[in-house]
Structure formats: structure tokens, C-alpha cells
Amino acid sequence: MEGQGLLQKITGIIMTLFTKGGKMRERIYKALLGRYQNQMEEALLTIDALLEGHILPGHEDITGSVDKLLDKVANAKEKMATLRQYYGTN
Secondary structure, eight states, X not given: OHHHHHHHHHHHHHHHHHHHXXXXXXXXXXXHHHHHHHHHHHHHHHHHHXXXXXXXXXXXXXXXXXXXHHHHHXXXXXXXXHHHHHHOOO
């Protein structure tokens, strides 16, 4: 029961910010618009890849996979820089 009351309070705060908030309202609107545009682009990319035979059904999370790989690249690059900074000669 307490969880529902808290959820209602949070929902009320969000609705107040969204309906009365001037700059806050504009920021929320832009953030949501950007989110939906990205979701749409990811979905269209997945559909194109499926239709062109680049991926198999059931393995559609292309952007998620690329994001994970980019995280590994960025992490390795950061570690190499740290290694060079503290222990390297270059």
C-alpha cells in the first residue's frame, strides 16, 4: 500500500512539472522526444538488418551489442592511457 502512495506522489510531481514547469516542461519534452527518436531509429535499423539478411531473427539487438563492444573499447583505451601515464616510457 505504501508503494502505491509513493508512486501516486511521484506521478503527481511529474505531472505538475510537466504541465506548469516552463523550462522544466521544455527540458522534459526534449528529453522524451530524443528518447523516442532514438528508439525509432534503433527499431528501423533492426528491421533493415533483418530484411537485408544481415542478422538472424532472435539476434536483433544490434545497437545493444555495438554499445557493449564500444564500452569494452573505451575501457581498454582508458586502461592503456593509465598504464602509459604511470608505468610507460611514452
